[in-house]
Amino acid sequence: MIKLYDFPQSPNCQKVKLVLAEKDLSYETVFVDLMNNAQRSADFLRLNPYGKVPVLIDEDEVIYDSTIINEYLDDEYPHPPLMPTGSDERARARLFEDFADNSFMPQANVLATELSKAADQIDQERIQRYRSDLVRVLEFLDRHLEGKEYLVQEFSLADVAFVPRLLVLAPLGVTVPESLTNVMAWIERLGQRPSVQKLQHELTA
Numbered sequence: 001m002i003k004l005y006d007f008p009q010s011p012n013c014q015k016v017k018l019v020l021a022e023k024d025l026s027y028e029t030v031f032v033d034l035m036n037n038a039q040r041s042a043d044f045l046r047l048n049p050y051g052k053v054p055v056l057i058d059e060d061e062v063i064y065d066s067t068i069i070n071e072y073l074d075d076e077y078p079h080p081p082l083m084p085t086g087s088d089e090r091a092r093a094r095l096f097e098d099f100a101d102n103s104f105m106p107q108a109n110v111l112a113t114e115l116s117k118a119a120d121q122i123d124q125e126r127i128q129r130y131r132s133d134l135v136r137v138l139e140f141l142d143r144h145l146e147g148k149e150y151l152v153q154e155f156s157l158a159d160v161a162f163v164p165r166l167l168v169l170a171p172l173g174v175t176v177p178e179s180l181t182n183v184m185a186w187i188e189r190l191g192q193r194p195s196v197q198k199l200q201h202e203l204t205a
């Protein structure tokens with residue numbers, strides 16, 4: 001059975017769980033206690049030299065990095081497909097995955113870390129800066145989503161890459177401006193997917 005080395009609060013692990021759910025794949029999780037640096041143990045570093053979750057083991061294959069794991073899952077378990085077929089569209093989907101990894105997830109992660117600090121330790125200027133960064137990303141996505149249901153043709157790994165942090169915009173104190181009607185409709189549409197509902201349920205259970 002597929003094994004996922006997991007830390008449930010990790011957005012990168014959540015990205016992989018969305019794909020496992022979309023493809024209705026059974027898997028077991030191995031909890032990696034990031035709070036106690038289990039990711040730096042020699043055993044774990046043998047699986048992933050970067051010392052980060054997620055790691056996925058499928059039979060003898062050990063794969064790390066959420067984006068690479070998700071593409072592996074889509075290649076190995078092609079139904080339903082989560083990448084477009086044309087090379088232009090596949091490149092565009094990868095650009096969005098990369099954009100999510102570099103321009104959305106890190107900012108959201110910094111914000112979550114800052115907000116988890118004691119009230120007198122919180123850097124309000126930093127919080128405002130990162131909230132504005134996230135809104136700028138949403139504005140960019142809104143322009144791109146004009147006339148579209150999903151980022152690239154059908155629902156794809158490009159959309160998956162954004163879901164974990166889209167689910168927690170409100171707790172991060174980020175309000176989607178009402179003018180961003182395309183983003184609002186996209187978030188609503190994503191929220192109706194059983195894979196996203198399952199993840200939301202797991203996070204609130």
Ligand SMILES: N[C@@H](CCC(=O)N[C@@H](CS)C(=O)NCC(=O)O)C(=O)O
Pocket residue numbers: 010011012013034039051052053054064065066067
């Ligand atoms: N590019 C990697 C990033 C993985 C990553 O940053 N994982 C975080 C959890 S979301 C982690 O394991 N952090 C522990 C650490 O850096 O020590 C991916 O997409 O999987």
